[in-house]
Amino acid sequence: MRILVTGAAGMIGRKLCDRLAAEGAIADQPIASAHFVDVFAPTPPADAPFAITCEAIDLASASAAETIVAARPDVVFHLAAVVSGEAENDFDKGYAVNLDATRRLFEAIRHERELSGGAYRPRLIYASSIAVFGAPFPETIDDDFLAAPLTSYGAQKAIVELLIADYSRRAVFDGVALRLPTVVVRPGPANRAASGFFSSIIREPLSGREAILPAPETTQLWCASPRAAVGFFVRAAALDLNRLGPRRSLTMPGFSTTVAEQIEALRRFGGDAAVRLIRRQADESSARIVSGWPGRFEARRALALGFAAESSFDEIIRVYLEEDHVVAVA
């Protein structure tokens, strides 16, 4: 089987590529070759048991979609996106990448399917986000709750979810949109996502560095580790998507916590010294964006389909320490 990963140089993309290389197969089907693309060339995982092509391709450029679909990958992991903060600041860029380039990818698949006389119909797994939801919320959000995003990023993700359902219903591809929780603890330098501080207030103090908290401690988040997020993609790749019926968006499981609880967990790992490195500095823009995000889901459909995540913030910190923590050498 051939696989394609877009956004392969991103934090979750890299980890997904590493995991696919380590497993060498999807649902017992060996991976024959992989195409990893991003705006910057991804680094190939070491010791993969299959051929890997890493390529720098901007999906927003002309014919990029046709190029990456020409080899007819059996599974497409579509992670490439302009993140929330940037999509909010740059209206045109957000729609150009998150909506238009994605739709061109879907159309390129449709074109290949027509060229193949209907034989080609890949599986498509899309990185959506709980940013498709917007306040006001019930205390716990069920799988029938409306998508009413409060950011352009969330709107773009919700639109692509509708396209995925329609293209899947029409059998262009067999798609699923995974609504990722806030993924923490992200390693290494912050990206421009509004949710970045949820990671930095843990990561930076654990390395003896200061971190800025721009939102109130009461801010609630629905979170999972990068390892759990990668697990969602791997699970979706192996799943019989017919079990989903026509509703192709799944809210992923996670764990509901608050910034205050994050800080207490940090104290258990890094002591008071670590907690003292968190500096409160209100930033209205970040605070407004994250305050419109949802804090607690049932995720009943995803749980029934075997998707799984952590159940405490201590677990999440432990995953970070195992996978990504870099100990500073004095």
Next chain:
Amino acid sequence: MRILVTGAAGMIGRKLCDRLAAEGAIADQPIASAHFVDVFAPTPPADAPFAITCEAIDLASASAAETIVAARPDVVFHLAAVVSGEAENDFDKGYAVNLDATRRLFEAIRHERELSGGAYRPRLIYASSIAVFGAPFPETIDDDFLAAPLTSYGAQKAIVELLIADYSRRAVFDGVALRLPTVVVRPGPANRAASGFFSSIIREPLSGREAILPAPETTQLWCASPRAAVGFFVRAAALDLNRLGPRRSLTMPGFSTTVAEQIEALRRFGGDAAVRLIRRQADESSARIVSGWPGRFEARRALALGFAAESSFDEIIRVYLEEDHVVAVA
């Protein structure tokens, strides 16, 4: 105030233009001029107290959006669309008109707003549809229920709803999407909407002609008259949209009935002779499309905002007899 109506030659568009001409004002603001456009030139209403330009413009053609927005209309009624049956049969045409042309209209408004230094910000009222919903449903659908369309038409309407919320949130325009019930009784001839038979099984027998019923009598529908539908647009034009907050899609009020109940109402107006003119002829495609449509809503938000519709099917037939029934001359 200047107004623009797209889809002005359609059934609801025509009635809306007539109503605007008769009233001459929106919320006590006199209408100074109107631009009525459709793929075929609309017929201007007689005796309008304002200047009217009727024009044949295909919104899917290049620069059409810029052309119709150049005069900076204060209120845009956007009704132009490829209907459900046609959008299902012609994937490309449905997306080209219902999504791409609509988005170009929104971008043209954004461009005019920039040219005006931020002064121009029209009100935009969009004809959405309960086709944004898809089975399975709870018995009564509330305003927080997810949009999960089962047709490309419904997907396109749901996508435009998300764009309207995002463009409104960013103050490009002040928009609202009205999710119209199934509008019955449509005057003839039939269009290519899958819901056409809900009208023809009343309209045709009342004129002594046969009508085909392609779906089971248990089929449930959420319906309102063309007069009520026009009333929704007029109400939305006068409403303070700030009361909506960021959620800019409103399920319109209506009346829940079944085909069997429609037929009994027909009997009260046209007797057994009329009912005998309904010929059952199962059509799987129509039946499948309408069986995925929802039958009963709360429409609580819209009712609280003063939107109103009929409360019995007899009332709906009476509206048809008053407004549109053509008595055949022997």
